[in-house]
Amino acid sequence: MEFSYSTALTHSASHVMKMHRQNVEFLIQKYDVYPGQPILLMRLTENDGMIQKELARRIGVKPATLTVMINRMAKSGLVERRADERDQRISRVYLTDKGRQATKHVKEVLRVIEENCFSGFSDEEKDVLRGLLDRMHSNLQAFYLQNTQPTSDL
Amino acid sequence: MEFSYSTALTHSASHVMKMHRQNVEFLIQKYDVYPGQPILLMRLTENDGMIQKELARRIGVKPATLTVMINRMAKSGLVERRADERDQRISRVYLTDKGRQATKHVKEVLRVIEENCFSGFSDEEKDVLRGLLDRMHSNLQAFYLQNTQPTSDL
DNA sequence: CCCAATTAGTTAGTTTGCTAATGAATAATC
DNA sequence: GATTATTCATTAGCAAACTAACTAATTGGG
The missing domain is CATH 1.20.5 (Single alpha-helices involved in coiled-coils or other helix-helix interfaces)
Structure with missing residues (x-):
C-alpha cells in the first residue's frame, strides 16, 4: 500500500484544471486578455471601483501580484486606476469601455467551457x-x- | 439563469487546487524543493535517466520549461544531466543522492496532504x-x- | 503637536509556465 | 556523399505567482 503520486486524486484534479486553463487561454487570446485576467474582470464587473487590497483578496492573490497585473491591464486599456479622494494611499480600479466589452466575451467563453466540461x-x-x-x-x-x-x- | 463565475464548479475546483498547492509549498520548502519540482522528482524516482523531451511530456510541461527547471535543480544539486553516448543531442536526467533523499521527504509530504485532503x-x-x-x-x-x-x- | 505605528501600494528578485527563434546533432533524400 | 530536413535542447522574452524590502500617506499616543 505505497503512496504513488501518479494515482493520487489531487494529481488527477490538477490535470483536469490544467486542461481547463488551456481551454480558457486558447479561447480568450483573441480578445487581448491574458490567462490571469478573466477572474479579475469578472470581479470588477460585479463590483467596480474596488481598492486594490480588496480586489487582491477577492481574486486570491497578493497585492504585489495585483499591482503588476493592473499595470499590464491599464497599459492594454482594459482597466484604469483612479486615486481615492479622501485617502491618497488608496487607488481604485475601474473597468474601461474596452474592459466591459472584453468581459462580455470572456464571460461567454467561461460559460461555454463550463457547459462542455460538465456535458453529460x-x-x-x-x-x-x-x-x-x-x-x-x-x-x-x-x-x-x-x-x-x-x-x-x- | 445567468452564468456567474463565482458559482461555477471549475472555480471551486481551482480554489481547492490552489489551497492544495499552498500546502505542498509550505511543507516542502524546508527540503530546498520548489513548488514545480515535486512532480519531477516523483517521475524521476519511477524512471531515472529519462531524456528531457520524454520527462517534459510526462510532467505535462514544454521542453523549454523543463530546461530551466533542470538548470536550477542541477545547481541546487538535486539532479544531474549526462549526455547520451550514441546521440549527442540527447541529455538524460538522473537523481543525485541528495535528490533521492529529498524525494523521500517530498513523497511523505504529498502522502500526508492527500490523507488530510480526503479525511472523512x-x-x-x-x-x-x-x-x-x-x-x-x-x-x-x-x-x-x-x-x-x-x-x-x- | 510631533513622532511612532500602521496601512496601501510599489519595486526588485525568484520560480514556473508559455512561445518563438536559434544552435547542434542526427536522419533522410537526391 | 553533400545538402536538406528533422529532432533535441537551449535561449530570450513575456505573464503570473510569490516574498521581502521599500515608499508614501494616514492614524494614534505621549
Missing part, C-alpha cells in the same frame, strides 16, 4: 461534486492552519 | 470523485481538440 453530468452529479470539493477545501484549509499557526498549546 | 471520505466517495474528474478531463480534452484542430470537414 446530471444536476445530482454536479451537486455531489460541489459537496466533495467543499469538503476537500475545508480539510486542506484546516490542515494548512494547523501547520502554519502553531497550536496555541492546550 | 469513504472509498466509494473517492471512487465517485475519480469518475467525475475523469469525465471532466475527457470533456475538456475533446472540447480543446475540437477548438484547436479544425474539423476535417466531412
Whole structure:
C-alpha cells in the first residue's frame, strides 16, 4: 500500500484544471486578455471601483501580484486606476469601455467551457461534486492552519 | 439563469487546487524543493535517466520549461544531466543522492496532504470523485481538440 | 503637536509556465 | 556523399505567482 503520486486524486484534479486553463487561454487570446485576467474582470464587473487590497483578496492573490497585473491591464486599456479622494494611499480600479466589452466575451467563453466540461453530468452529479470539493477545501484549509499557526498549546 | 463565475464548479475546483498547492509549498520548502519540482522528482524516482523531451511530456510541461527547471535543480544539486553516448543531442536526467533523499521527504509530504485532503471520505466517495474528474478531463480534452484542430470537414 | 505605528501600494528578485527563434546533432533524400 | 530536413535542447522574452524590502500617506499616543 505505497503512496504513488501518479494515482493520487489531487494529481488527477490538477490535470483536469490544467486542461481547463488551456481551454480558457486558447479561447480568450483573441480578445487581448491574458490567462490571469478573466477572474479579475469578472470581479470588477460585479463590483467596480474596488481598492486594490480588496480586489487582491477577492481574486486570491497578493497585492504585489495585483499591482503588476493592473499595470499590464491599464497599459492594454482594459482597466484604469483612479486615486481615492479622501485617502491618497488608496487607488481604485475601474473597468474601461474596452474592459466591459472584453468581459462580455470572456464571460461567454467561461460559460461555454463550463457547459462542455460538465456535458453529460446530471444536476445530482454536479451537486455531489460541489459537496466533495467543499469538503476537500475545508480539510486542506484546516490542515494548512494547523501547520502554519502553531497550536496555541492546550 | 445567468452564468456567474463565482458559482461555477471549475472555480471551486481551482480554489481547492490552489489551497492544495499552498500546502505542498509550505511543507516542502524546508527540503530546498520548489513548488514545480515535486512532480519531477516523483517521475524521476519511477524512471531515472529519462531524456528531457520524454520527462517534459510526462510532467505535462514544454521542453523549454523543463530546461530551466533542470538548470536550477542541477545547481541546487538535486539532479544531474549526462549526455547520451550514441546521440549527442540527447541529455538524460538522473537523481543525485541528495535528490533521492529529498524525494523521500517530498513523497511523505504529498502522502500526508492527500490523507488530510480526503479525511472523512469513504472509498466509494473517492471512487465517485475519480469518475467525475475523469469525465471532466475527457470533456475538456475533446472540447480543446475540437477548438484547436479544425474539423476535417466531412 | 510631533513622532511612532500602521496601512496601501510599489519595486526588485525568484520560480514556473508559455512561445518563438536559434544552435547542434542526427536522419533522410537526391 | 553533400545538402536538406528533422529532432533535441537551449535561449530570450513575456505573464503570473510569490516574498521581502521599500515608499508614501494616514492614524494614534505621549
